[in-house]
Amino acid sequence: MKIKATVFALLASTAAAQAQQACEIYTVQPGDSLSAIAREAYGSISFQSVWDANRSVIGANPNTISVGMQLRLPCADGSLPGASASVVQPATPVTSVSSDGPVTIRLVTGSDYPPFTDEGMEGGGIYTQLVRAAMDTMEPQYETQIIFVNDWGSHLETLLPAMAFDGAFPWLRPNCEDPASLTENSQFRCDNFLHTDPFYEIVTGIVTRRDDPLATSDDAADFAGKVMCSPDGYSDVAPTSMGLGRDVMEYVSPVNPDDCFTALVAGEVDGISLVTTQSEDIAQRLGLADQIAINPNMTVSNVLNVFVSKNNPNGPEIVEALNTGLANIRESGVWFQTVRTGFSAYYTNQ
Missing domain, CATH: 3.40.190.10 (Periplasmic binding protein-like II)
Incomplete structure (x- = not known):
């Protein structure tokens, strides 16, 4: 039986027994989450790059990493440790291929x-x-x-x-x-x-203060009566699908997304609903990365694909x-x- 690393998240320290560094292959330990691994390896609150580098191992749900998984942590130049740069050609060519050209x-x-x-x-x-x-x-x-x-x-x-x-x-x-x-x-x-297959997946997460119990909660009921910041004009479809709709939380919507982060660390709001990559960028730019966390249990993704007609x-x-x-x-x-x-x-x- 697989043991999900996130099961241990509330019982063990987020500091893994094995130190993780960028450009190495890391073995998932009890208590790990992708966001904790990303923070240790990159000083980043976003797990997107680690997830994408290991999609074939982790699968479609970034919250279900398992103890013992071998994860490749991307290098600074965008390469992956242990990766082969060789190009794999398709096994079955398009039937219209001819000697006339590509x-x-x-x-x-x-x-x-x-x-x-x-x-x-x-x-x-x-x-x-x-x-x-x-x-x-x-x-x-x-x-x-x-x-x-x-x-x-x-x-x-x-x-x-x-x-x-x-x-x-x-x-x-x-x-x-x-x-x-x-x-x-x-x-x-x-x-x-x-x-x-998805060329990119938009991952929306809930940002909280790092020392807040909401940072690891997996129950929408824990957010009841709290205040969510969602920038003006941004959709609330993602948090609603997580059970964090306006019937559960009070919403505030400043024009500038940066204002959500200053309000969060000031204790004026309890969470921020935002695409994780944007959250990471704003937190780093404002110097707040050490004070906030993306809840690994409260994320939702939408896949962006290329469509081809069945005709x-x-x-x-x-x-x-x-x-x-x-x-x-x-x-x-x-x-x-x-x-x-x-x-x-x-x-x-x-």
Whole structure:
């Protein structure tokens, strides 16, 4: 039976028996959580990079690490310890491959979704850079064209079904395995499209004071009557899905996300609902990283995928090529480096 490390979190010190350092392979100890490992190795409150570097080991839930897991802690340059930089080619090529040249995969995206996709950002945004980097590893068998069409509604409704493009990104993949939870729009996305593996997952967490019992709570009832800070204009869908909606907590919404952090350390609010990467950046910039924590039991993620129409006869092979390229850049460390650099530049300029 696997023993979940998080089970011991309330009984043992967060300091692990084995010191962890960046650019090493670390064995999970009793009492560990990804956020505690990240803090020890990087001085960071965000576990996103550790999770992404070890997705094949940890799986889709970052809260379920197990004692004895071997985790690769990313190096400063974005590489991974023990990683092979070799490129893995797909086992089954697209059936239309011929001696005339490589297969061209045409993908469509749009602007106004920073920092993920936007024509005005370097490389078209973080997600665009990830897709390009993944497909670059598949050359010369494939060439990729990425076109910006800013009518987002046309991507899935018109352009992919008409075969004007082979794929569209970045789109949220619903939980197709749970039909009862699907809306009409979600059902449409499940019925009509193939989905790649997630190129990025938006992880929203609850930030608390580091010495607050709420930092390790796994029960929404513990937050009842507390005050949550959610910046003005930010969605409260994520905390609501964790059981931390407005029926449980009082919400305040300052215009500047920085104000949530100063209010938190001043004791004026009890938690902050924010994407974990943004939380890390703000905390570091304000010099508050040692005073706050991201509750490892209160996170929710939404996956961003490339969609391919099921009408496309080469759809399964295109998905395979994209997934293989994604695996390549995760293995080589390019994924981590691209995300880290992109988010740092984006939030620095806000």
